[in-house]
Amino acid sequence: MLLIFISIRCLGTFVWCVTLFLLNPDSCFALSNETDRVALLAIKSQLQDPMGITSSWNNSINVCQWTGVTCGQRHPRVIQLYLRNQSVGGFLSPYVGNLSFLRFINLASNNLHGEIPNELGRLSRLKVLVLDFNSFSGTIPSNLSHCSNLINFSVRRNNLTGEIPAYIGYYWLKLENLNVAENQLTGQLPPSIGNISTLQQLGVGENKLYGIIPESLGQLRDLNFLSVAENNFSGMLPPIFNISSLEQISLLTNRFEGRLPLNIGFNLPKLKILIVGQNNLTGSIPQSFSNASNLVILNLSGNHFSGKVGIDFSSLPNITRLNLGQNNLGSGSIGDLDFITLLTNCSKLETLGLNSNRFGGSLPRSIANLSTITIIAMGLNQISGTIPLEIRNLANIYALGLEYNQLTGTIPYTIGELINLQALDFSANNLHGIIPDSIGNLSTLNSLWLGFNNLQGNIPSSLGNCKNLMLLNVSKNKLTGTLPPQILEITTLSSLLDLSSNLISGSIPLVVGNLKNLIQLDISRNRFSGEIPTTLSSCTSLEYLKMQDNSFRGSIPSSLISLKSIEVLDLSCNNLSGQIPEYLEDLSFLEYLNLSYNDFEGQVPTKGVFSNKTRISLIENGKLCGGLDELHLPACHNTRPRKAKITILKVLIPVIVLLTILSVGLIVVCTRRRKQTQKSSTLLSMEQQFPMVSYAELNKATNEFSLSNLIGQGSFGFVYRGNLGEDLLPVAVKVINLKQKGSIKSFVAECEALKNIRHRNLIKIITVCSSIDFKGDDFKALVYDYMQSGSLEDWLQQSNDQVDGNLNLIQRLNISIDVASAIEYLHHHCQPPIVHGDLKPSNVLLDHDMVAHVSDFGLAKFLFDRPIQETSSSSIGIKGTVGYVAPEYGMGGNVSLTGDVYSFGILLLEMFTGRRPTHTMFNDGLTLHGFVKMALPEKVMEIVDFALLLDPGNERAKIEECLTAVVRIGVLCSMESPSERIHMADAVKNLCAAREKYKGRRV
CATH class of the missing domain: 3.80.10.10 (Ribonuclease Inhibitor)
Structure with a gap:
């Protein structure tokens, strides 16, 4: 009877719902809609939302109108959650599993961390899950196997560990895109992936995968994108070269062996990108590439290819990048470079890499017809002949390297017409004649290498017009005359000025x-x-x-x-x-x-x-x-009698004691007066040094300090982007939050620090504002140069999803040297020395040219007492940011230069490992410093950011050597004991040495 009663009750409820749906369909989903609302509010409670993107998530408006939320057209259930690139942090709540109608999730390019919730496995309708560019950790959840309708699964650049689940190939049989690149995944590539006949894109690059590529991948007949780059795969080339749908292939930096199939150009008619650099491939370059008419990028560098280049490039009209460097191509004889004439038909070619091969014969004059080229690297070959006058036609080129060849003749005067040239290397050839005056027309030039030739005559004074020159090497020539003073007025010269082994006089x-x-x-x-x-x-x-x-x-x-x-x-x-x-x-x-x-x-x-x-x-x-x-x-024989020395000492000692007592008394009085007047004098001196700007001007420049202009938030204020004055000068305006305790002290400290320091890698202050706002309240602000490229924090944690958006190895080296140089200047070239006190990625800003500038001096301290290597005379502990502040500060230690050294060390380790010091993996006594130290030296390549290994221009061994040197510097800077840390000058020196060695510069 009870069962009959329950059945009748359920039937009645069903009939009631059907009737209600027929009368008012929307009301039938009201209860479920409430479930979605509660779930989204629970998700919001776990998020950090500095931009206020989820401010609309409240009870005042319908859930379907919330920002980033989309409901179905036929019912008010949430089907899409889209919060891409909104600076959202925190955790993804397990309540996301209650959004049972969800079909689309995109939370890419944020600051989310923690594990991917297992509860996502409840979402049986889910088709798209995109979590790229966050800091998710842990493994790929096993419960996701229930999401059998998935079409797109992308978790690129996170901190995921473990293996790629084998269930993917058994349950996600509708999958079209699988991207797990740039994580810490281990193990082998599951053969089951070959079961996903719908798969079009497969990205597993930049992990720690190993073993051979399974044969089953050859079954993916719809595959158009494959990247297994930057792993430890080995064995013969993967069985993919018969998949005619393939358009992009990257096997970069693995240990693959064997030969490229001779018919590759016929089997892959849609091929656009092929990158197989930095492997162990052998044999000749297949001539069938001539048939791959859609090729855009061909990178075969860093292998053991040999023989003649027989590709008919005239049939490849779309190619933009060709890199055949670091192989054994050519025979050192005439005709090796005949293919360059065919390249002149490639109207889109931008990069040509032929360096470090065996190419011989004369430099073809047809090279001057590569009108779209921007980079030519042909150094370390056996190329002879002269540099043609027609080189003037390379109007777009900005890097030209012909070093270590057998070129003769003179440097053509037409070189001065290459107005976009930034790097020129003609060193180690047999060039003679003079350095043409026209070279002074190259106003954008920053590196000039002409050493190891037979150049004669004077160094042209016109070189002084190259106002961006950072490196000049004309060593080991036969130059005469005097040194033009114009060259010594190039204030950007910073890396090297080498005039050695010449005949220069005066x-x-x-x-x-x-x-x-x-x-x-x-x-x-x-x-x-x-x-x-x-x-x-x-x-x-x-x-x-x-x-x-x-x-x-x-x-x-x-x-x-x-x-x-x-x-x-x-x-x-x-x-x-x-x-x-x-x-x-x-x-x-x-x-x-x-x-x-x-x-x-x-x-x-x-x-x-x-x-x-x-x-x-x-x-x-x-x-x-x-x-x-x-x-x-x-x-040495002393000429002064010992008795006379004793007499002098008897007179001097009482005088010295008396002067010391008077000096101490005077210092005490002056110190007390200085403390009383420090704040007012600092502000007054700033107002005298910099033109004051009004509140009204800053209000106008920042569009009334609108949220859309807010670009940052610190401990003591907010930073806005603005356009100041009639010229609309781009500026960054730091508005001090005067309600925050210590804000005035921070403002004074920053004013005091910035008013006297000048360095290319320190933020430049333009003006200050000390006034009242439109409400009559006090208002104080500092105005700086606007840094177009944002902060180092942005680049390390919030990069977009383009490969070119990543910082490569040489960029990170340059930035680290910039930062180290700035801190070294504060420590050793300022009087008194200055401790920055809050060095971290968000306080390192990058200008248009990616030059780093250290900012935020709100916690800066002056060291009035010596020795400067120790501590200041102040006993007040310094504040800082968790993870970057030196451990001794937490135990009441005084302000010290070594504290900055520690912060720089942590910053350096974060830059090159891609891990924050506050990452959840660092607990139970494990720190970023300890984690890296344990990896030195054998396991460095396992803990560094895999984006740093993407450099086809250098061998893997050379990259490993450089990275080992850099992380060792970071470890030495971040030692727990201050006495064990190296000086900033040592850090600068060693980083520069690592960079120069990595770049192969000849100092």
Whole structure:
């Protein structure tokens, strides 16, 4: 009877719902719609939403009108959740599994973390799940196997671990796109994936997968995109070259062996992109590529291909990038480069890489007909002949490398017509004649390599017009005349100025002091004369100064004491005289000093660099005495009697004591007065130094401080983008939140720090505002240059889904050197030294050229007491950001330079591993520092960001060497004990060395 009663009751309910639906269909879904509303509010409660995207998720409007929410057309159930690229953080709530009608989820390009909820497996209707570019961790949930209607599953660039589930090939049989690239997935590629006959795109690149590619992939007859790049796959090439639908293939940086199929161009008629660089492939390049008329990118670099290039490129009209570098192509004979003439028909070609092969014969004149080309890399071959005048036709080129070949003739004057050229390398050839004046027309040039040739004549003064030049190397030529002062006025010269091994004469112009950022200066083995200019003391970034084998006279200037970063100083084989300055023993970074073959006299110091015989050379200075016993110099004879010294000491000691007491008293009085007036004087000096701007002007510039102009939020204020003044100058306006405790102190600290410091890698302040707003309330703001490329934080955590949006290895090296240089300047070139106090990715801003600028000096501190390596005189603990602040600060430690060094080390490790120091994996005593330290040196390639391995221009071994060096620097900077951390100057030096070695530069 009970069963009969329940059945009748259920039947009645069913009839009631059907009747209600017929009278009012919408009301039938009201209860279910309420379920969706509750679920979405639960999801919102777990999100961090700085942009207020989910502010509409409230009870005042219908759920179907909420931002990012879409309901069905026939019923009010939620079918789509779209919050892509909205800066949303936090966790994805398990309540997402209650949105039972959901068909489409896209939460890509946000800051979500935690695990992907298992409850997603309840969504049987789900067709699209896109979670790219977040920080999800854990494994791919097993419950997702229930989502049998999935068409698109994409979780690219997260922190997922574990294996690719085998169930994908058994339950997701409607799948068209599978992308799990740029995670930490391990294991092998499941053979079951070959069961998904509908699969069109498969991306598993940049993980830790290994083994062979299963044969079953050859069954995917609709596949058009395949990327297994940046893994550890091995064995023969995957069985995919008979899938005629394939358009894009990337096998980059694995360990594949074998030959490309000879009929590849016939079997893959739709092929647009083929990237097989950095493998172990052999054999010849198939001529059948001539039939692949849709080819856009062909990258075969870093393999062992040999023989002649026999492709008919005239039949490849769409090709834009051709990279055959780092192989064994060519035979070193005439005709090797005949294919270049066929390339002139490729009207879209932009990049040509033929470097590091065996190409011989003359440089074809037809190369000048590559009118669309932007990069030509043909160095390290056996190319002969001359550089044609017609090179002027390469109007779009910005990088031209023909180094280490056998070119003859002169540098054509038409080179000056390549107005977009940024990098030019003709070094190590047999070029003669003069350096043409026209080279001064290259206003965008930043690197010029002409060394190891037979060039003659003067260095053209027109080079001074190259105002963006960072590196100039004309060493080992036969250049004569004097050094044009115009070159020394190129303030951007920072990496290298190498004039060594020439016949240049005259004195060094005093304007050499303009090269404040120059790291290496080599003028050795010339005919320079006169005295060493005292203005060299302004070149405070110098690490290598080589002036040997010239005719300099006089003494070593006392002003060179300011070269605090100097590591190598070679003044040998000159006519220098006088005593060896004692300050040389105080230059803490000086590793090698050569003063041989001069006429120095007097006592040799014994400290610093002089304390190690292997680090100095003093031979053929017959008047020197003293020093280390190992130098075997005669003893020095004191001329002043000991009794006279004792008498002087008896007089001096009481005087010194009295002066010390008076000085201490004076310092106490001055310190008290300074503290009373510090805030007002700082603001006054800022107002005097910078033009004040009104509140009304900033209100107009930022569109009334609208949310659409809000670009950041810090501890003490908000940052808006604006366009200031009649010229609409792009600016960033930092508005101080005066209600926040400590905000005035932060404002004063930032004003004080920024008013006197100048460095290319520090944020530049334009103006300040100290006024009242339209409500009559106090208003204070700082206005800076606007950084078009955003913050380092944006690039590390919120990159878009384009490969070109990632920071590559050389960009991260450049940024890390920029940041290190800025902090090194604050520590060692400011008086008093400055501690930044809050170094982290969000405080590193990038301009249009991706040059880094350290910002936010709200926690900056001045160190008024020495020694600067230790702590400030203040006992007030410094604030900072969790994960980046030095551990000793948490135990009450004082402000110190080593605290900044720690923060930089953590920042460096985050840049190159892609892991935040606050990642959930770092618990139970494990830190980012410890995680990386355990991987050194054998497992570095397993813990670095796999985006850094995407460089077809260098061998994997070279990339590994560079990354090992960089992460080691990060570990040394972030040691737990402050005394074990290296100095910032060491960090800059070692990072520069790693970059130069990686780029293959010849210093």
